[in-house]
Amino acid sequence: MAKHILIVDDEPNIVLSLEFLMKKEGYIVRSAGDGEEAMQAIAEKTPDLILLDVMMPKKDGYELCQELRTDTAWKEIKIIMLTAKGRDVEREKGLALGADDYITKPFATQEVVKKVKSLLD
Amino acid sequence: MPAVKQNHEKTDVHLEMDHETLLQTLMHEMQDGVIVCAPDATITLFNQTASDLFGGSHSISHGASLYSLCLQAPVEHALELLHYQAQDKTGALDKRSSIQFMNAATNKGKIFCCRLSLLPFQTENAFIIILKDVSNWYRPDNILSMKTDAFRAPLTNLRAALENLTEHPEMSPVMRSAFENVMVQESLHLSEAFDSLDQACKLLMQTQNHLTEMNSAILFGFLAKHFQNSTVNFTAATNKTATVKVGSYRLLLVLDYLASRIQHERMLPELFCKTHIGEKFIYFDFIWSGEFLSTAIVEAMLEEKLLSSTGELTVASILHSMGGDIWSQQHEHSSSTLRLALPLAVGIEK
16 A cells, blocks of 8 residues: 655745655655644644655744654654754754654755655565 | 173073063064953953054053953853863863953953963963954854755755656656756755855854863863752763863853753753763753743744843854754653753764
């Protein structure tokens, strides 16, 4: 059965690419433009994995991640944080707050595909 | 013999005069302000640059207090830390004899990068402070890091679009056109980011690092002393040491602020602060029983302007200048932490 991926990013240009790629890999893909929209999408249908941008309006990626990890119903969702914040301490923070993996922009699209596959397979 | 002795005396006087002239010339030629102070911070010696920095001879004079010229708290903190280092008897600790910090003129006109050292061979510690005027270029935020981060998103978007175009040539004309459009947009974003980075680089070329490399044992020991009679129960990591690069006065301001804010938010009469050293970071964990702090509270803490800091910096800009950050987490047994992480300057030492 195809796995569900939710892409959460406020930049449509990267959403376009990630959506295209994930669909190519056979995943069912949805997207959300900010943290609040993402929470609605997750409540409607729990995804298997979230590609989560850190810097977003309304609710940022750290907050969303922390919120998901405190709810037992959503604890199993895999989360990969995608961020334009390049300092080591931000990676440390993302993993501490519950992300399964953390990718710093710029990244190769195949790197994302590889990490998604390793978490879902 | 008396003639020889007289000659020696003459030579000694000559040498003394030469040394004094040499010292005066040296002080005069130095591009940084140099002020020598007695232990109570009264000025005993200063050079021409120091006089110029503070607006001429009517502002600075022998016997006046240094604190009439620049802020007292950062200087006193540096002195306290140097005395603490000097008294340390473990032998394995940092022997560094100067502290770097930022300070401001009392009239708020200028910002200085300062280096303070105790004068050796004195029973009571007189000190020397070297001041560099950095008002023209000083920016509290780590601009370079912020500017390079601005490249990440457009570079990612451009690269992803390009990879999709080349790796999936069979895509529909509509998708192809969408990705080509992304490439045009993101190339423009990259050009803007480059212009901005170029300007920041020029500004930062003038920057000198105002942080001091410090052994973690010295830092923890000093903090333990600082929190000794407070409501913060401070426990220092003792199993290993490492070197960190910090602005110790600013770090102290941040820790004081975080502790009091947590106590206020969670109505805690007492708060625990434990430190430990990881592979890449040192951690200061404020620990309490109860709910963790929401992102909104942590964000508000980061945005707080610390009035005692030079230039009224925010907690975020102070932490950013040291490569650090804070976050709050819930743990088992209903305890929570606010963690402050600072990167190690070099690896763990033992």
